[in-house]
Amino acid sequence: MNLLETFSVALSALWANKLRSALTMLGLIIGVGSVIAIIAIGRGTQKAVAAELDALNGGIFQLMATPGWSEDGQPTARLRMFRDDDIALLKEALPEIDLIDPQVGMSGRITFGREVEWWDWIRGAGADTAALMNIQLSAGRWFTEEEIARGDRVMVLSASRVEYILGEGVNPLGIELMVNGYPFQIIGVIAPNTGMLSQLLGGQGGDFYVPRSYITRVTGQNSYDHLTVRVRDGYDPVEVKDLAVRVMERLYPGTGYEAYIWTDFMGEFNQVISIVTGVMAAIAGISLVVGGVGIMNIMMVSVTERTREIGLRKAIGARRRDILMQFLVEALTLCLIGGGIGIVLAAGPVTIAARYLETPLSLDLYAIALALGFSAAVGLIFGVYPAVKAARMDPIEALRYE
Numbered sequence: 001m002n003l004l005e006t007f008s009v010a011l012s013a014l015w016a017n018k019l020r021s022a023l024t025m026l027g028l029i030i031g032v033g034s035v036i037a038i039i040a041i042g043r044g045t046q047k048a049v050a051a052e053l054d055a056l057n058g059g060i061f062q063l064m065a066t067p068g069w070s071e072d073g074q075p076t077a078r079l080r081m082f083r084d085d086d087i088a089l090l091k092e093a094l095p096e097i098d099l100i101d102p103q104v105g106m107s108g109r110i111t112f113g114r115e116v117e118w119w120d121w122i123r124g125a126g127a128d129t130a131a132l133m134n135i136q137l138s139a140g141r142w143f144t145e146e147e148i149a150r151g152d153r154v155m156v157l158s159a160s161r162v163e164y165i166l167g168e169g170v171n172p173l174g175i176e177l178m179v180n181g182y183p184f185q186i187i188g189v190i191a192p193n194t195g196m197l198s199q200l201l202g203g204q205g206g207d208f209y210v211p212r213s214y215i216t217r218v219t220g221q222n223s224y225d226h227l228t229v230r231v232r233d234g235y236d237p238v239e240v241k242d243l244a245v246r247v248m249e250r251l252y253p254g255t256g257y258e259a260y261i262w263t264d265f266m267g268e269f270n271q272v273i274s275i276v277t278g279v280m281a282a283i284a285g286i287s288l289v290v291g292g293v294g295i296m297n298i299m300m301v302s303v304t305e306r307t308r309e310i311g312l313r314k315a316i317g318a319r320r321r322d323i324l325m326q327f328l329v330e331a332l333t334l335c336l337i338g339g340g341i342g343i344v345l346a347a348g349p350v351t352i353a354a355r356y357l358e359t360p361l362s363l364d365l366y367a368i369a370l371a372l373g374f375s376a377a378v379g380l381i382f383g384v385y386p387a388v389k390a391a392r393m394d395p396i397e398a399l400r401y402e
Contacts, residue, residue, distance in 0.1 A: 007329055013302070014334060024298045025338030027291025028378065032342025032371045034284035037349040039367040042277030044354070046270055059098075059233070060132065061241040061261040063090075063248070064226040068256040077256030081223035086248070090227075093247045096235040099128050102224040104215045108208065111178040112165050122179065124212030125156070132230055140173050140188030143211055151213035155179070156188035158207040184210065237261050288374060291338065292382035299331050299386035310390050311398025324391040331383025332376060339375030343368055 014021045068077035087100045104124035111117050129135070130142045138159055147154055155177065162172045176183040190207075216222060229244065231237040241259035248257045303310070310323060 007333065009326060009330075011333060013330055014337075017302075020298060021334060024294050025291070025334060025341065027287050027294050028335055028338030028375060029291075029342040029345065031284060031287030031289075031291055032339045032375060033346040033349070034287060035281045035374070036343055036346040036367045036371050037353070038277055038280045038284055039370070040346070040350045040364065041353050042273050042280075043364060043367070044350075046273055049269060050266070059231045059235075059237050061229050061231070061237050061244075061259050062226055063229055063241065063244050063257065063259045065224075066256050066258050078254055080252050080255040081225055082227055083223050086251075087227070089251060090229075090244060090247060094240060094243055096232055096240045097229055097244070098232040099132055099230040101126055101129050101132050101228040101230075102212070103226050103228060104212055104219075104221055104224060105206075106215050106219050108179045109181075110165070110208070112175075116165050118161075118165060120161075120208055121206060122208045122210055122215070123206040124215040125209040126212050129209070132228055136191040137188050138191035139171075140186070142188055143209075148211045148213055151211050151217050153179075153182055153184045153214065154187045154211065155184040156190060156209045157186065158190040159192050161207045162186075162189055179208075179210070285374070288378055292335075292378040295331055295334055295379065296382040296386060299327060299383055300389070302330070303327065303386050303390045306390075307393065307398050310393050311395045311400075314393070314395035315399065320391040323393075324387045327387035327390050328380065328383050331387070332379035335375040335379030335383075336372065339372050342375075343371060 063082075065079055065081050067079040082102060084102075087102065090100060091097055106122050106124075107119065108122040109117065109119055125143060125148075127143060127145050127148050130137070137156070140156070142156060143154065146152075157172075162170070165177065166172055166175065172186045172189060175186050177186065178184070229241070231240045238261060241261060245257045245259050249255060313323065
């Protein structure tokens with residue numbers, strides 16, 4: 001009997017016991033669907049972060065004021081915060097620098113009416129902040145130079161916060177929110193899927209922005225602990241960030257400064273995502289093993305139920321190899337069908353996760369191939385023992401079986 005005939009016989013046997021076959025595949029369906037969904041979410045997150053890095057061109061770095069420390073915990077440099085004149089000095093010393101955006105913020109109690117109250121970090125923004133951090137607006141506009149200079153009570157916030165505070169489908173432009181007891185007019189809405197990288201890395205891509213000068217006025221903050229710096233096209237940001245540190249330490253001897261670039265985090269970020277994805281996929285993969293045990297169990301039952309059939313086939317000339325292949329192909333078919341259904345069902349959680357995370361996710365070929373390969377392996381591994389048992393049956397004893 002050739003492979004095609006063996007496959008046809010296997011499908012007929014499975015179809016003859018539809019309910020039993022469906023229940024047997026359930027563990028595999030859940031396992032494959034879970035593994036594929038987890039891998040798709042993990043790889044989708046990596047791709048989204050990599051895409052935003054490409055959008056930033058890797059040309060942005062953070063310059064931080066920080067005291068130096070020796071191995072025994074003794075300070076080696078004093079802390080000196082950045083001031084406005086430092087920004088001018090850096091631009092003068094390093095023509096490679098395009099933009100510098102000082103970072104300030106404050107804690108804010110945001111209220112709307114009497115029912116909605118929200119505590120969040122309010123970030124101070126300049127006219128160049130949106131361009132610097134690749135923030136796109138879905139409605140309204142960014143702050144003008146005049147609003148920045150005056151410190152007007154105007155606000156730009158994320159689409160997710162608009163939906164939470166005001167409700168779905170509401171036009172937020174012109175509406176006033178109370179921040180620490182003062183009214184702020186909404187002038188812009190940040191589009192979904194922008195600023196994701198800076199949020200993940202603890203940077204400047206927040207949910208609430210107001211003019212920087214407003215925060216410095218109400219908090220009395222006239223210095224900054226770090227600056228976001230963009231390098232001009234054609235220059236290496238790694239070299240420029242090192243130069244910026246040397247310039248500051250030369251201007252202010254005995255002080256400590258550090259600089260890091262977004263791409264410095266990419267390796268660690270990918271490693272963390274890979275580990276988390278792998279652990280979660282392994283946990284979900286337990287369902288595959290449980291499903292494999294169920295398949296072995298049901299195949300053993302099938303061998304026992306079809307003992308006379310096996311004896312009859314052997315009596316009319318079927319070889320051990322034919323019987324072995326029949327039951328192996330049957331187990332393999334069961335697993336592959338279950339794996340295929342699991343792949344189709346995985347599209348649901350992936351679609352939901354993509355909407356919730358505001359990140360484009362999809363089932364990639366890697367995850368599908370991995371799931372199908374694992375399903376086939378489960379079918380072969382857990383189908384071997386029942387198939388060998390069937391192939392070794394004595395035809396005379398099998399025909400006498402009641």
